[in-house]
Amino acid sequence: MKDPSSLTQPMARYKARKQQERRDPLENYEILGYIAAGTYGRVFKAKSKPTGRLCAIKKFKLDKEGAASYYTGISQSAVREISLCRELRHENVVALIQVILEDKSTYMVFDYAEHDLLQILHHHCHPDTPPLAHFTAKSIVYQILNGLDYLHRNWVLHRDLKPANIMITANGVVKIGDLGLARLFSDPLQSLFSGDKVVVTIWYRAPELLLGGRHYTPAIDLWAVGCIFAEILALRPIFKGEEAKMDSKKVIPFQKDQVQKVVEVLGTPTPAQWPNITVYPDYPNLQVMNVHSNRLEKWYRAIGQTSIAGLNLLRALFDYNPITRVSAAEAMTHPFFSEEPRALSRVFGEGKSPYPARRITSDTNVKANGAPKRPHQSTTVSSRKKSKV
Amino acid sequence: MSADYWRSTQRERWKFTAEQLSKLHQEVSHNDLKSGIDDPCQAWDDHIRIYIYNLVQTLGQRLGCRRRVLSTAHVYLMRIFTKISIHEMNIFLLVTTAVYVAGKTEEQPQHIRTISNEARVLWTDYMPSEATLIAECEFYMIEELHGCLIVHHPYRSLSFLCESMADTHPWLVLSNEEFQGIWAVINDSYASDIPLMYAPHIIATSALYMTLVLRPQLIRPPRPPDKIKARIDVLASYLGKSAIDLEKIAECVQELVSLYARWETYDQRQTHLRVLKTLSLEKP
Numbered sequence: 001m002k003d004p005s006s007l008t009q010p011m012a013r014y015k016a017r018k019q020q021e022r023r024d025p026l027e028n029y030e031i032l033g034y035i036a037a038g039t040y041g042r043v044f045k046a047k048s049k050p051t052g053r054l055c056a057i058k059k060f061k062l063d064k065e066g067a068a069s070y071y072t073g074i075s076q077s078a079v080r081e082i083s084l085c086r087e088l089r090h091e092n093v094v095a096l097i098q099v100i101l102e103d104k105s106t107y108m109v110f111d112y113a114e115h116d117l118l119q120i121l122h123h124h125c126h127p128d129t130p131p132l133a134h135f136t137a138k139s140i141v142y143q144i145l146n147g148l149d150y151l152h153r154n155w156v157l158h159r160d161l162k163p164a165n166i167m168i169t170a171n172g173v174v175k176i177g178d179l180g181l182a183r184l185f186s187d188p189l190q191s192l193f194s195g196d197k198v199v200v201t202i203w204y205r206a207p208e209l210l211l212g213g214r215h216y217t218p219a220i221d222l223w224a225v226g227c228i229f230a231e232i233l234a235l236r237p238i239f240k241g242e243e244a245k246m247d248s249k250k251v252i253p254f255q256k257d258q259v260q261k262v263v264e265v266l267g268t269p270t271p272a273q274w275p276n277i278t279v280y281p282d283y284p285n286l287q288v289m290n291v292h293s294n295r296l297e298k299w300y301r302a303i304g305q306t307s308i309a310g311l312n313l314l315r316a317l318f319d320y321n322p323i324t325r326v327s328a329a330e331a332m333t334h335p336f337f338s339e340e341p342r343a344l345s346r347v348f349g350e351g352k353s354p355y356p357a358r359r360i361t362s363d364t365n366v367k368a369n370g371a372p373k374r375p376h377q378s379t380t381v382s383s384r385k386k387s388k389v
Numbered sequence: 390m391s392a393d394y395w396r397s398t399q400r401e402r403w404k405f406t407a408e409q410l411s412k413l414h415q416e417v418s419h420n421d422l423k424s425g426i427d428d429p430c431q432a433w434d435d436h437i438r439i440y441i442y443n444l445v446q447t448l449g450q451r452l453g454c455r456r457r458v459l460s461t462a463h464v465y466l467m468r469i470f471t472k473i474s475i476h477e478m479n480i481f482l483l484v485t486t487a488v489y490v491a492g493k494t495e496e497q498p499q500h501i502r503t504i505s506n507e508a509r510v511l512w513t514d515y516m517p518s519e520a521t522l523i524a525e526c527e528f529y530m531i532e533e534l535h536g537c538l539i540v541h542h543p544y545r546s547l548s549f550l551c552e553s554m555a556d557t558h559p560w561l562v563l564s565n566e567e568f569q570g571i572w573a574v575i576n577d578s579y580a581s582d583i584p585l586m587y588a589p590h591i592i593a594t595s596a597l598y599m600t601l602v603l604r605p606q607l608i609r610p611p612r613p614p615d616k617i618k619a620r621i622d623v624l625a626s627y628l629g630k631s632a633i634d635l636e637k638i639a640e641c642v643q644e645l646v647s648l649y650a651r652w653e654t655y656d657q658r659q660t661h662l663r664v665l666k667t668l669s670l671e672k673p
């Protein structure tokens with residue numbers, strides 16, 4: 001009654017047919033070079049042979065590095081990124097062109113973005129570069145909000161906004177990238193409490209998460225936008241805390257140093273400002289810390305900023321209370337954006353991008369599964385590690 | 390996902406008319422013939438379809454999956470069978486993989502070993518023992534689905550509909566039993582191609598109509614018969630005034646009716662034997 005071949009080779013017929021039809025989809029791309037290693041994989045620059053379009057091909061890491069001799073399940077993160085990117089289409093969200101599953105590996109092909117915000121901020125750290133143009137700074141923030149508003153309207157939380165994930169095309173359009181940690185929040189059944197551990201790179205992590213909250217809301221992304229806005233203005237991260245590592249007992253640690261960095265600028269939060277603060281698990285840890293008063297305005301003046309509207313927007317994004325924190329849609333209508341200079345649809349204005357092109361290395365072997373090479377970027381980049389899921 | 394069904398891949402790439410579906414199914418059969426399989430047994434065959442539905446349900450119950458996970462798995466399978474034949478892959482493996490992938494999409498992932506083990510317990514003689522085969526099958530599945538994994542289901546539309554009806558007329562407030570009844574009809578619809586053919590809100594509304602108008606006897610009537618008639622009139626006027634495509638509702642209700650007719654004649658044992666034949670046919 002039963003045939004053993006259906007147990008040992010349960011897909012034989014399917015594979016036989018596919019083999020006849022199949023062409024390696026990667027053959028449609030000319031690999032131009034290697035860009036960087038992310039948390040989940042390696043990214044290559046490529047050109048579509050039929051269309052000439054430039055692409056970034058992200059190859060997901062295999063669970064075990066080394067030769068892929070057998071199939072391992074596709075990671076939750078890859079499933080999220082693939083499934084969400086498939087549905088999302090917006091000017092300010094990086095566009096997924098194709099998903100390729102080949103040779104036991106998963107590849108996502110995106111539109112290529114020549115720059116990312118981290119690279120741009122680094123560029124301005126050199127003493128002999130002119131400052132970041134005001135209109136560019138404002139346009140970048142506006143477009144981040146625009147993309148984020150789209151995500152939030154579609155019930156997607158990004159959860160890992162940071163300069164490295166803000167791509168900018170050569171003609172000056174912001175593309176929010178890296179949806180590997182993104183989650184839907186439309187369905188209460190899909191509990192956002194459980195499952196994965198806290199994410200979001202520590203410097204951009206909202207206070208409700210720092211105090212042990214596990215509930216993700218859009219407000220978490222807006223805090224990160226606040227941090228990015230501040231960083232664009234100051235050209236350095238505003239809250240540059242040291243990450244406390246998980247101890248051997250796998251207890252999620254209280255991020256004391258990060259909290260310290262936040263309260264030194266924004267003041268110690270009080271229940272008057274943030275009524276629910278007392279319910280957070282790490283509130284007692286905050287209470288034993290030194291009390292600070294808010295000196296955001298001083299910080300703002302010290303970096304040479306004068307726009308009161310800009311300061312107010314920053315305050316709205318840094319509202320401690322996640323419930324009253326400004327939403328992306330509200331932030332887009334903030335007076336800061338109706339003040340000169342206006343936000344533009346091309347962040348570099350009419351002219352060409354003043355920034356150097358993304359550096360790539362000559363490694364074009366997209367199929368190799370060896371350990372990723374370190375990206376050729378300054379050391380500060382690699383120090384910005386992202387906490388893993 | 391994405392609140393926006395109207396711009397979803399489900400609507401833009403995975404919604405078919407009955408003609409389109411039968412054309413796709415024909416192509417699949419044609420492929421079978423080309424590779425020398427002359428067995429009409431296919432996944433869209435009325436009874437095989439119900440059989441597959443039951444497989445998903447059984448595995449899902451064993452694993453304690455949420456309803457959404459199963460519904461999503463059902464849709465993956467239906468989509469897959471517009472492209473591949475039941476003779477090309479071990480159906481037990483395919484069903485297991487669909488539940489595995491749907492669990493990830495719906496953020497209720499289960500370990501591949503757990504799923505593999507449970508499927509082996511249920512289908513000892515038919516389920517391959519290597520968990521890596523599920524991982525391999527997942528690959529093909531996601532590829533066949535073009536990475537379109539997010540599925541919109543009628544459940545949210547149903548909740549919305551209930552609220553809106555309750556706001557419109559006191560007679561349109563649904564009893565708990567009625568709600569459960571509609572919910573069950575929606576679940577049953579996954580034993581057919583209905584989710585490939587109709588938008589979620591159409592399915593929700595059709596299930597509602599089916600439950601309140603065509604099968605009210607199944608639910609203990611909360612009101613005397615004359616009131617039932619009056620209530621149906623209120624419902625009809627409510628639906629008439631809504632912007633919902635009534636033509637589509639009529640079609641979808643018809644599909645539901647014929648699904649229940651098929652279920653009446655469904656014979657699990659005999660269908661099982663037919664499915665086993667597809668397994669033993671499987672030689673390259």
Ligand SMILES: Nc1ncnc2c1ncn2[C@@H]1O[C@H](COP(=O)(O)OP(=O)(O)O)[C@@H](O)[C@H]1O
Pocket residue numbers: 035036037038039040041042043055056058094110111112113114116164165167177178179180
């Ligand atoms: N669309 C793109 N165009 C150009 N470079 C990109 C693109 N997407 C990603 N990169 C580069 O690859 C790096 C890693 O990508 P990312 O998506 O953040 O991976 P991970 O999720 O693994 O961290 C980015 O920091 C960026 O430098």
